[in-house]
Amino acid sequence: MARKSFSHLECSVANTVELLGDAWSVLILRDAFLGVRRFEGFVESLGIARNTLTDRLDRLVESGLMEAVPYQERPLRHEYRLTEMGKDLFDVMMALYSFGERWQPGGAADRFRAIHVDCGNEGHATVHCSHCGERLTRRNVRLEPKVPAAETSSA
Amino acid sequence: MARKSFSHLECSVANTVELLGDAWSVLILRDAFLGVRRFEGFVESLGIARNTLTDRLDRLVESGLMEAVPYQERPLRHEYRLTEMGKDLFDVMMALYSFGERWQPGGAADRFRAIHVDCGNEGHATVHCSHCGERLTRRNVRLEPKVPAAETSSA
Numbered sequence: 001m002a003r004k005s006f007s008h009l010e011c012s013v014a015n016t017v018e019l020l021g022d023a024w025s026v027l028i029l030r031d032a033f034l035g036v037r038r039f040e041g042f043v044e045s046l047g048i049a050r051n052t053l054t055d056r057l058d059r060l061v062e063s064g065l066m067e068a069v070p071y072q073e074r075p076l077r078h079e080y081r082l083t084e085m086g087k088d089l090f091d092v093m094m095a096l097y098s099f100g101e102r103w104q105p106g107g108a109a110d111r112f113r114a115i116h117v118d119c120g121n122e123g124h125a126t127v128h129c130s131h132c133g134e135r136l137t138r139r140n141v142r143l144e145p146k147v148p149a150a151e152t153s154s155a
Numbered sequence: 156m157a158r159k160s161f162s163h164l165e166c167s168v169a170n171t172v173e174l175l176g177d178a179w180s181v182l183i184l185r186d187a188f189l190g191v192r193r194f195e196g197f198v199e200s201l202g203i204a205r206n207t208l209t210d211r212l213d214r215l216v217e218s219g220l221m222e223a224v225p226y227q228e229r230p231l232r233h234e235y236r237l238t239e240m241g242k243d244l245f246d247v248m249m250a251l252y253s254f255g256e257r258w259q260p261g262g263a264a265d266r267f268r269a270i271h272v273d274c275g276n277e278g279h280a281t282v283h284c285s286h287c288g289e290r291l292t293r294r295n296v297r298l299e300p301k302v303p304a305a306e307t308s309s310a
Binding site: 033087094113132136138143 | 166167168169170171172173174175177178181182185188189240242243244245246247248249250251252253254255257258259268270271272273274276277278279280281283284285286288289291292293296297298299
């Protein structure tokens, strides 16, 4: 499966989507957040073909989202853990989860629900400004072209 | 490009990823958030092949994220708008954007930055509990299996 590179578009959204890869990769990441670490664990959880899983794990390691850590010498076996970069996808995963919960009519059939431990409620995610903490919406976020620093210093 | 259906996995994350489609679809959605509506506008912005764009727009309309609205009778021409469901992807897009900004070394080259109008700062997204408003993290969210209502009424 050849993937077109979107790097020429110089966009954080595009780059992140490219990094995530396909739905299988995201499902592997989701399972990693749920604590799955071993090859057989992913096979069992996802019903994924072994060659597909090998390919996606290799990509996730190559992209820096996961790391392969040996847990057995003979024969050599690795388990797959989220890196700090991978763990930082938590917000993306919660946003994907919450959207799915809102719009999938069969939501009640979902296998998991996310509980916010501190308040005890099902924690659907809302997105807030990292600077002031206010809820971000389509109405209060303006996308503006970035200008190089040199162009901002004088009009 | 045949896509495997992930609906058997009954997971909100998987369903949303499947709904998003590929990187091209997400880039089209991003442009739609930026105000692009017409076929030629997407071609110009993304440098996307016309047959690829037609295919992805058809999928986005079919999935309910965008709608095709006629703006000219002869010849018939449509523009493509986000539906309410599509607009609700805002949180997902902001989470993708913020992750990319944090981890792409070439972030300064990105074309856009998101300004939170109310506070005037660049608004990187953080994810909060929709119930109590507290910041959600890997540490304070527990994923637990959903049980049917019948099983929760008595132990």
